[in-house]
Amino acid sequence: MEGFSLPDLSAVPTLTGLLVMLFAAAVALTVSQRTVQRDATERLPWWLAGTVALATGLWASGVLGVAHLAMAAGAEFDVTWSVVAGLATFVFAALGLHASLARQPSMGQRLAGVGLLGAATLAPTLSSLAAVGLQRSDLAQLSGLSLLGWMVASSSFGWGMAVAQRPNCSRRAQAAAAALIGAGVLAAQSLVLGAVPWPAPFDLADGDGIGSHTLATLASVGAGELLLLLALALAVEARLRGRLDRAQTELMAHALRDELTGLANRSAFDQRMSALQREVDAGRGKAAVLLVALDGFRQVNESYGHACGDALLLEVAQRLRTLVEADALARLGGDEFLLVLHGDAALQEATVLAAQVVATLSQPCHIDGRELATSGSVGVAGYPVHGPASELLTHAAVAMRTAKNAGGNTYAIFDPRMVIDQRDQAELLHDLRLALVRSQLELYYQPKVHAPSAQITGVEALLRWHHPQRGMISPVIFIPLAERSGLINKIGAWVIDEACRQARAWRDQGLRMRVAINLSAHQLRQRDLPQYIADALQRHQINPDLLTCEITESVAMEDTETTARFFAELAAVGVHISIDDFGSGYSSLSYLRKLPAGELKIDRSFVMDVAHSEEARKIAAAVVQLAQALKLKVVAEGVETEAQFNILRQLGCDELQGFLFAKPMSARALGLWAAGDDGTRAVQFSESLFQESRSLAL
Ligand code: C2E
Numbered sequence: 001m002e003g004f005s006l007p008d009l010s011a012v013p014t015l016t017g018l019l020v021m022l023f024a025a026a027v028a029l030t031v032s033q034r035t036v037q038r039d040a041t042e043r044l045p046w047w048l049a050g051t052v053a054l055a056t057g058l059w060a061s062g063v064l065g066v067a068h069l070a071m072a073a074g075a076e077f078d079v080t081w082s083v084v085a086g087l088a089t090f091v092f093a094a095l096g097l098h099a100s101l102a103r104q105p106s107m108g109q110r111l112a113g114v115g116l117l118g119a120a121t122l123a124p125t126l127s128s129l130a131a132v133g134l135q136r137s138d139l140a141q142l143s144g145l146s147l148l149g150w151m152v153a154s155s156s157f158g159w160g161m162a163v164a165q166r167p168n169c170s171r172r173a174q175a176a177a178a179a180l181i182g183a184g185v186l187a188a189q190s191l192v193l194g195a196v197p198w199p200a201p202f203d204l205a206d207g208d209g210i211g212s213h214t215l216a217t218l219a220s221v222g223a224g225e226l227l228l229l230l231a232l233a234l235a236v237e238a239r240l241r242g243r244l245d246r247a248q249t250e251l252m253a254h255a256l257r258d259e260l261t262g263l264a265n266r267s268a269f270d271q272r273m274s275a276l277q278r279e280v281d282a283g284r285g286k287a288a289v290l291l292v293a294l295d296g297f298r299q300v301n302e303s304y305g306h307a308c309g310d311a312l313l314l315e316v317a318q319r320l321r322t323l324v325e326a327d328a329l330a331r332l333g334g335d336e337f338l339l340v341l342h343g344d345a346a347l348q349e350a351t352v353l354a355a356q357v358v359a360t361l362s363q364p365c366h367i368d369g370r371e372l373a374t375s376g377s378v379g380v381a382g383y384p385v386h387g388p389a390s391e392l393l394t395h396a397a398v399a400m401r402t403a404k405n406a407g408g409n410t411y412a413i414f415d416p417r418m419v420i421d422q423r424d425q426a427e428l429l430h431d432l433r434l435a436l437v438r439s440q441l442e443l444y445y446q447p448k449v450h451a452p453s454a455q456i457t458g459v460e461a462l463l464r465w466h467h468p469q470r471g472m473i474s475p476v477i478f479i480p481l482a483e484r485s486g487l488i489n490k491i492g493a494w495v496i497d498e499a500c501r502q503a504r505a506w507r508d509q510g511l512r513m514r515v516a517i518n519l520s521a522h523q524l525r526q527r528d529l530p531q532y533i534a535d536a537l538q539r540h541q542i543n544p545d546l547l548t549c550e551i552t553e554s555v556a557m558e559d560t561e562t563t564a565r566f567f568a569e570l571a572a573v574g575v576h577i578s579i580d581d582f583g584s585g586y587s588s589l590s591y592l593r594k595l596p597a598g599e600l601k602i603d604r605s606f607v608m609d610v611a612h613s614e615e616a617r618k619i620a621a622a623v624v625q626l627a628q629a630l631k632l633k634v635v636a637e638g639v640e641t642e643a644q645f646n647i648l649r650q651l652g653c654d655e656l657q658g659f660l661f662a663k664p665m666s667a668r669a670l671g672l673w674a675a676g677d678d679g680t681r682a683v684q685f686s687e688s689l690f691q692e693s694r695s696l697a698l
């Protein structure tokens with residue numbers, strides 16, 4: 001059998017080569033997956049890492065196969081060709097991966113990619129065969145099998161990459177893809193090596209280059225180590241990424257949750273609403289939202305601190321949780337909460353729920369041993385009944401504001417007219433800004449009478465707005481508007497000035513009238529107001545003793561620290577302080593005692609009922625006793641009937657005010673009324689009080 005021998009099967013790549021290649025394919029596929037997931041800017045290092053892994057595996061398995069043959073023939077590797085082997089593998093692998101991992105590669109790119117990877121598979125084998133001195137003519141004989149090998153390698157890369165790049169490719173599928181590539185590469189290299197004539201006519205004799213043994217060791221150990229390092233780096237990266245992903249998930253959850261209450265927040269609510277809208281649009285039920293806002297929450301924060309405000313919000317969230325499922329509840333921010341309902345009768349259910357919300361919020365809260373009287377305003381709007389889903393929240397807010405404007409502690413269902421009302425408010429505000437400049441504001445005056453003698457003791461200045469189109473507008477309408485817009489400070493300053501000017505004018509006419517003005521909550525926060533009042537009194541030469549400042553009880557109780565400081569500064573100016581609408585708020589007696597107030601005005605609601613309600617009478621009597629105990633003067637306002645007048649006088653009220661005596665009127669009308677010229681006076685007017693105050697006038 002001389003002259004003929006079968007290719008030595010031991011010439012096929014060794015087991016080490018197979019292992020290295022499988023390892024390399026697995027690493028390269030993992031890296032390829034990452035490369036595909038990354039943005040263009042982050043791809044370069046991943047692509048390079050993939051190239052290094054794949055080229056190392058291909059080179060090592062190629063070199064090991066050739067080294068095995070060379071060792072048997074005692075041949076060595078030429079250094080230049082060995083370098084060419086490495087470089088060629090790297091370049092083909094780099095280009096092949098680049099084309100295969102392109103974003104949405106075309107068919108041409110795909111084919112070019114796998115073709116280049118096939119070339120990368122055979123490059124180390126063929127270059128290494130040249131490195132060990134296989135004659136060019138012998139190499140040429142391998143071209144047919146090389147072509148077949150190239151096709152086998154290219155197609156195994158094509159399939160393997162396709163499997164590994166599928167979205168959500170499992171580990172098992174990835175291992176199978178790596179095995180497919182590994183087997184393809186080994187098959188391709190074996191085809192070429194198996195066709196090398198044997199015994200091979202290797203040229204490079206011992207001592208000319210790198211020993212086959214050395215190179216084989218380098219290929220197996222070096223490549224193994226390099227791949228191991230890459231795999232370790234990948235594992236570390238995967239761990240870090242896992243942590244990052246978990247942090248990201250947590251951040252996402254955090255971004256959808258309200259920190260304080262743990263409820264869903266605005267973003268989560270928006271997501272929920274989008275899903276709900278799709279349901280409704282698909283004909284599955286209807287949607288309704290309830291926007292809940294606490295009444296007077298700002299005051300709680302200002303009076304008792306933010307910790308107390310937070311505790312109140314937690315309590316409110318807790319109460320709302322008992323009414324609806326957790327996923328139907330969100331906090332919008334501040335004191336606003338949202339409840340969502342879905343179903344065929346969503347709006348009807350929302351109405352029932354709104355009443356329950358109002359009821360539960362009106363139960364007092366106990367926070368830090370303090371009882372807080374709470375209440376809420378609820379706006380209800382439905383989809384699709386009240387318009388597009390994008391407007392749902394706005395509509396609920398409009399309804400909520402309507403409930404608030406109605407005094408709070410109630411709910412309102414959206415009505416398109418409400419939008420018009422609010423537009424109307426914007427228009428009114430615009431007009432109010434001009435009212436001062438155009439002299440449309442006027443002070444009316446309502447007399448206060450001495451209860452035992454029914455003689456006039458002074459007047460209360462009440463603001464009126466003569467609107468050119470709407471006629472006379474009540475302060476009940478425009479003062480809250482002015483407060484919300486910040487206009488109140490300007491208007492308030494004008495009232496102070498005008499009241500002092502009028503007091504001076506009356507004095508100059510011989511009438512020494514004690515005047516009371518009303519101050520709003522916002523004015524109390526105006527630090528220079530006491531000084532402004534002092535300056536106005538000075539400017540008009542009015543004795544401070546002739547001016548009374550009325551501050552409603554609820555305002556006085558809003559921010560006790562500010563009020564106490566403000567009252568002290570006012571008292572220092574020398575003016576009187578009166579607590580208006582007393583009985584409507586929740587005064588703490590100990591606090592009231594500390595305020596330098598001189599007068600309490602019983603709220604009109606008690607006066608109204610005093611003649612026919614035992615309860616109202618008891619409250620009025622209690623207020624009078626309280627005022628007497630605190631050495632405060634008591635004024636009853638809103639006295640309309642003789643019966644009320646008699647009862648209040650018997651209860652011990654010091655002064656009375658109401659339509660029974662006179663309605664608020666212009667300064668001129670009051671002058672005539674006081675002089676008894678208009679014949680409308682129901683009680684006797686006495687000069688004596690003027691005499692009394694004349695001595696006090698400057
Ligand atoms: P207030 O200070 O409690 O004034 C008493 C209100 O009761 C006045 O309403 C007055 O016209 C009305 N009134 C007086 N007697 C009777 C009566 O016998 N029967 C009835 N039904 N009502 C009576 P008005 O003038 O509409 O003022 C309402 C509120 O507007 C005032 O309540 C006060 O809080 C506020 N206000 C008025 N003028 C000013 C002002 O210049 N500045 C500020 N900040 N608020 C003002």
Ligand code: MG
Pocket residue numbers: 460517518550580
């Ligand atoms: Mg008043």
Ligand code: MG
Pocket residue numbers: 580581601603604637
């Ligand atoms: Mg009042």
